[in-house]
Amino acid sequence: MIFAAWNYGCLMSAAPFSGGFFSDRRAIVHTLMKPQTDLIDLHTHSTCSDGTMTPSNLVDHARNSGLKVIALTDHDTVAGTAEAVAQGRLRGIEVIPGIEVSAWHDGVSMHILGYWLRPDDEQLLARLARLQEARHVRNLRIVENLQRLGIAISMEELQQEAGGGQLGRPHIARLLVAKKIVRHADQAFALYLRRGAVAYAERFKYKADEAIAMIREAGGLAVLAHPALLDSSLRTIPALVASLAGVGLAGIEVYYPSHSPKAIRQLRDLAASRNLLATGGSDFHGEAAGRGFPGLTGKKFRVPYQLYESLKNEWRKQNGEEPA
Ligand SMILES: [Zn+2]
Ligand SMILES: [Zn+2]
Numbered sequence: 134m135i136f137a138a139w140n141y142g143c144l145m146s147a148a149p150f151s152g153g154f155f156s157d158r159r160a161i162v163h164t165l166m167k168p169q170t171d172l173i174d175l176h177t178h179s180t181c182s183d184g185t186m187t188p189s190n191l192v193d194h195a196r197n198s199g200l201k202v203i204a205l206t207d208h209d210t211v212a213g214t215a216e217a218v219a220q221g222r223l224r225g226i227e228v229i230p231g232i233e234v235s236a237w238h239d240g241v242s243m244h245i246l247g248y249w250l251r252p253d254d255e256q257l258l259a260r261l262a263r264l265q266e267a268r269h270v271r272n273l274r275i276v277e278n279l280q281r282l283g284i285a286i287s288m289e290e291l292q293q294e295a296g297g298g299q300l301g302r303p304h305i306a307r308l309l310v311a312k313k314i315v316r317h318a319d320q321a322f323a324l325y326l327r328r329g330a331v332a333y334a335e336r337f338k339y340k341a342d343e344a345i346a347m348i349r350e351a352g353g354l355a356v357l358a359h360p361a362l363l364d365s366s367l368r369t370i371p372a373l374v375a376s377l378a379g380v381g382l383a384g385i386e387v388y389y390p391s392h393s394p395k396a397i398r399q400l401r402d403l404a405a406s407r408n409l410l411a412t413g414g415s416d417f418h419g420e421a422a423g424r425g426f427p428g429l430t431g432k433k434f435r436v437p438y439q440l441y442e443s444l445k446n447e448w449r450k451q452n453g454e455e456p457a
Contacts, residue, residue: 171438173202174426175229176246176358176386176414180298181213182233185419188213192220192228198426202441204229204248204414209264210299211252229456233358234264234348238341238373242328243363245344246386246412249448249456250353257351260339265299267337272300274334275326279305282331284314302326303418342380349381354448356384356412361396371403378407383447388413388436410447411440 178184179191186194188205195203205217205228214230221228232247250257272291279286286308294311295304306321315321325332339347348355357377360370374385387400388411404411413436415427427436448456 172198172200172427173436173438173441174200174414174417175202175204175231175248175412175436175441175444176206176233176389177203177417177426178207178233178419179205179213179217180296181210182207182299183301183303183418188217189220191417192217192224192226194420195426196221196224196226200226200426201438202227202229204231204246206231206233206246206414208233208299208301209235209261209268211250211257211261212299214252232261232348232353234344235338236341236344237338238377241363242338243341244358245341245348245382246356246358247348247351247353248356248412248444249452250348250351251457254351257347260347263337264339268299268301271334271336272305275302275305275332278332278334279309279325282325284309284312286312341377345377345381352452354383354410354444354451355381356386356410357382358386359389359392359416360385360400361389361392365396367396367399370400374403374407374409378409382409384410384412384444386413387411388434388440390415390434410444412444413437413440 174195177191177195179186179188181188184191184207191205192203203221203226205214207213209232211230211232214228217228218230229248230250230252232250234245234247236243236245273288276286276288276291286305290308291300291304294308302322303318306315306318306326309315309321309325310318315324322330324330327333338344345355357374360374361367363373364370374382385400385404387397387404392400401411403409413427415425415434417426427434445456
């Protein structure tokens with residue numbers, strides 16, 4: 134792997150589970166108080182992208198929280214999937230090797246999830262390396278922009294903040310909070326890092342049809358992530374989904390913490406009417422990020438187990454075998 138260096142730290146990371154004893158214990162108490170069956174989460178992140186738990190710790194935490202299935206869907210990388218799948222086998226929880234790819238479609242930036250890709254596919258790794266390089270170039274530009282604004286910040290500090298994982302704007306935001314330049318990460322995005330803000334820099338992304346092809350050619354199923362984040366009215370979503378379905382989109386992420394019951398209904402109907410799969414997940418980035426696994430958030434967020442079964446059946450149908 135030519136660009137393996139970007140991901141070296143996340144594979145080798147042995148950082149202690151930040152939540153430690155208390156988080157584990159809380160999860161267990163929760164499970165005892167509210168017995169849950171067949172909880173699943175098809176959208177999670179580890180330190181290989183912008184999550185705060187290593188792949189192994191994430192899997193342990195999911196297992197201790199009573200989940201039966203999770204998908205590891207790090208941004209633009211599959212570097213953590215081998216570790217997560219192995220840990221899942223060890224702990225008796227199914228881990229789907231996945232990804233979340235950023236892509237453009239008609240000037241709009243969106244996220245495409247991929248499920249059961251072959252993490253060692255040479256073509257996939259080469260295409261992802263291009264994205265990792267683009268992230269690196271973008272980080273350099275943002276740091277330069279911040280320096281130009283008189284903020285003392287360096288790439289070395291950022292690398293420390295990320296703990297060896299994939300660097301991105303969330304890490305820059307955390308560093309700006311640590312430096313007391315801003316009060317919280319949202320303010321960092323609003324003042325400096327969001328699109329159009331003073332330190333923002335664009336980065337290369339594939340077009341949505343290219344991202345879908347990349348996932349499919351690596352054996353995976355492609356799913357449009359959190360459509361209501363693209364358009365909260367959902368008015369533009371049916372046309373977008375129709376267009377992406379034409380180039381191989383397999384499903385829509387219907388269940389998502391910020392999707393309203395009405396949005397969930399509409400998206401479920403849209404998936405059904407187009408004969409697409411429905412998926413769902415919490416977009417877990419770690420306990421500190423304030424978003425728990427399904428069944429543990431207190432907001433009654435759940436992802437139906439049947440969605441996982443349908444997803445797996447579709448994968449079997451397309452590949453004529455069991456997922457590895
Ligand atoms: Zn996303
Ligand atoms: Zn995500």
